[in-house]
Amino acid sequence: MESRERAESVSELGGLLKSLSNRPVVSVRYGRFPDGATPGHGLGPLAGQVHDLVAELHPRWKRYLPSGAEPPSASQIEALLEPLSADAAVELMTTLAADNLVWPGSKLMNREIAHHTVARIVKWLGPAATWWTNRQGNSWDPVTACTFDGMVAGSDGEYLAILIQVGED
Template identity: 65%
Template sequence: MSLRNEPLVCVRYGRLPDGTAPDHRLRSVAGHVHGLVAEVHPLWERYLATVGVPPTASQVEACLKPLAADEAVEMMTALAAEDLVSSDEVLMNREIAHHMVTRIVRWLGPGATWWTNHGDLGSSHPVSACTFDSVVAGSDGEYFAILLQLGED
């Protein structure tokens, strides 16, 4: 028997505040990641073994590591198509997911910067209070896009 909850895939996009300096782009995007996590956190509290609070915006900022655009496409495709908890669970057709996220990366353009909470050798730094979370976020300095998947076993 499994008490596993369904995965939750969230997307947020928008415009950064006017005048966001390049060296503050990550801080602004991390704030949007934090806001998205805070928005969906109440949906997950009843499934969490120990209800904690999600990391602060500055802690989320510290978790985000740079990512190349092609890696962002692959990670977002996987997040849209596959369940973090059970990789054999299909959430969306992989080809459709790849087409969708490729359009997002092209929309932000070659000058966009991308980040994830995943580090070397598959390590992950939590951006939520869930057992499993994965985020890819990018910004061209004017607009941003975030794809987040949360999961609980």
């Protein structure tokens, strides 16, 4: 896809991600890296975008948190992220969009629809995209100050897609 066509189709990427959003539980961020961000597949700019999304969400969740609890810095988030294959990103992002981390068995959306949508997002970013998560084995390293959060972020070096589920019980 030509760069100009791709830039014009970023609204498609946004529409796909927004359809997975279920605020305040599931939030998304997408688009092109801002001017001044280091281009390429480096994790730093993507971790910075995850941090910015978490900072936007923090005021909504602050009342449920211990006094003074703050989310990790961008560099702390960068240090805890683990790489994912594109296939693993599809499965994990589908889970975060469809299944509630706080209340297992409680569905946020139809899993088949979520899977189809996430597969389109991964395809949109292409085979050269890198994917990251805060999941390590069967546990999650927190990217927020909340008890529960799960995040998948991907980038082709120019565009990014982030989905995060946040919750407290």
